[in-house]
Amino acid sequence: MATMVDLNLITDLQKFGAPDVNACYSCGNCTAICPLADNDATFPRRFIRLAQVGLTDELVTSKELWTCYQCGMCTSRCPQEADPAEFMATARRFAIAKLDKTGIARALSTKPVLGSVIVIAAMLFFALFFASVREQETRARLAFFDFIPYHWIHLVGLILMGVVALFAVINLVFMIRGIAKRDQVSAKSLFGSKAAWGRTFRALWYSIGVESLGQKRFREDCADDEPAEPLYRRRWLIHFLTLWGFIGLFVATTLNYVLDMAGVKPTGTAVPLWYPIRLLGTVAGLALMYGVSWFMINRRQQVSSAAKHSSPADWLFLWLLMLTGLTGFVIEVALYLPGPQIWAYWVFLVHVAIAMELVLFLPFTKFAHVMYRPVSLFFYGLAKDEHRELQPV
Ligand code: SF4
Ligand code: SF4
Incomplete structure (x- = not known):
């Protein structure tokens, strides 16, 4: 089945307060430090990647998005100042808005x-x-x-x-x-x-x-x-x-x-x-x-x-x-x-x-x-x- 790509996803996320995640080069530091990453080698950086490639539906209906408690440890270790913790919080605000059809x-x-x-x-x-x-x-x-x-x-x-x-x-x-x-x-x-x-x-x-x-x-x-x-x-x-x-x-x-x-x-x-x-x-x-x-x-x-x-x-x-x-x-x-x-x-x-x-x-x-x-x-x-x-x- 075709996957819809939203070219404006990052711009839209920024309206909700998302930091500049284009700086993220997927180094994995945030994953290494996150206490909730378990054995998932892509959490939380996967969500930044989803935003970068415009996969709105995957971002909005991802169960892992809500497992983050915004402790901020990932942000403190990010060499690119991409602020992954704030990105996760913004993505949740964005998800609430996307799931709500009233606007x-x-x-x-x-x-x-x-x-x-x-x-x-x-x-x-x-x-x-x-x-x-x-x-x-x-x-x-x-x-x-x-x-x-x-x-x-x-x-x-x-x-x-x-x-x-x-x-x-x-x-x-x-x-x-x-x-x-x-x-x-x-x-x-x-x-x-x-x-x-x-x-x-x-x-x-x-x-x-x-x-x-x-x-x-x-x-x-x-x-x-x-x-x-x-x-x-x-x-x-x-x-x-x-x-x-x-x-x-x-x-x-x-x-x-x-x-x-x-x-x-x-x-x-x-x-x-x-x-x-x-x-x-x-x-x-x-x-x-x-x-x-x-x-x-x-x-x-x-x-x-x-x-x-x-x-x-x-x-x-x-x-x-x-x-x-x-x-x-x-x-x-x-x-x-x-x-x-x-x-x-x-x-x-x-x-x-x-x-x-x-x-x-x-x-x-x-x-x-x-x-x-x-x-x-x-x-x-x-x-x-x-x-x-x-x-x-
Ligand atoms: S958000 Fe920062 S720490 Fe995480 S993968 Fe991107 S650059 Fe690395
Ligand atoms: S803010 Fe969320 S993603 Fe970042 S380290 Fe804490 S639990 Fe993990």
Whole structure:
């Protein structure tokens, strides 16, 4: 079958912030130093080569692209200053934009002004929508969820999740088809026999349990680049706390909703701090804020090659997380203050608008890595298992 060559690929990648990779002469230093190269003698320089020869589809639907944790060790050893670590990060931004057919991801990454207009317009829309719902249904009362009726937040949240899921599924189908075709993975090879089922489950466990949630290689292999960093500032820990903080908040919000529906505890009620769901939400919120704060400080101070270049999409994702967490804590404090805090109702409105925005933009921002990385790691796990390299865990 004919292979499509894109002569403008490098130019296009540069719009996403790619360094000048024409300088790369494929010496292999980056491969030699990369802790995640395993026995692959072409990782990560293969991706620069793909860009040089214009193989867009191979670049975008490559499972190995998402295995890189951007530690920056390859960049520190590159004699040509081709900055392979930044190239890999750019290629992931590019992949998110290519897989998204709406053009929103591309605008957010390459057109800061248009991207800002889209983001602000969406935020204003949610804020005005909820404010108008409040006007129609109620006047400010004593509980937050009377200020903006909870069933409206719930309804809009469900609709948004449906829209996001639809976008996510479409994008993932493109990606999965590309990887499966190249790796010759079929339904039969996944489920055709008992051994195939076993391999599929091991790859799933590797992807979700070992790497996505446990971040084993990030923690153990990629730590070598930062021996001087104290534990509290290690990149894997910052990422780990951000991830688990987000998961904790998601679980706390879901449990809150379930208890509300069951009539056990209306959402927004002031309960003691040690109340399990409140405690989970507080601890998870602190973990999230800790991680996001360090991400921001590191990017601001450009402490390493991994934090040296920041795209608008990087900052957008961090600010959405930061503002969601901050406004959440302000609301929590207001709940424990005596008497109604009218100012806090408006903070609540901002909180809901930003949280909705965070969810809505998932397939278009850096947040999209939460869906692409596990899928890539699944195929990566399958391939490793096939070559008997995946260690039992
Ligand atoms: S990116 Fe740098 S280290 Fe890697 S192959 Fe190219 S020139 Fe060598
Ligand atoms: S940034 Fe780190 S993990 Fe990624 S390719 Fe370079 S050395 Fe490997």
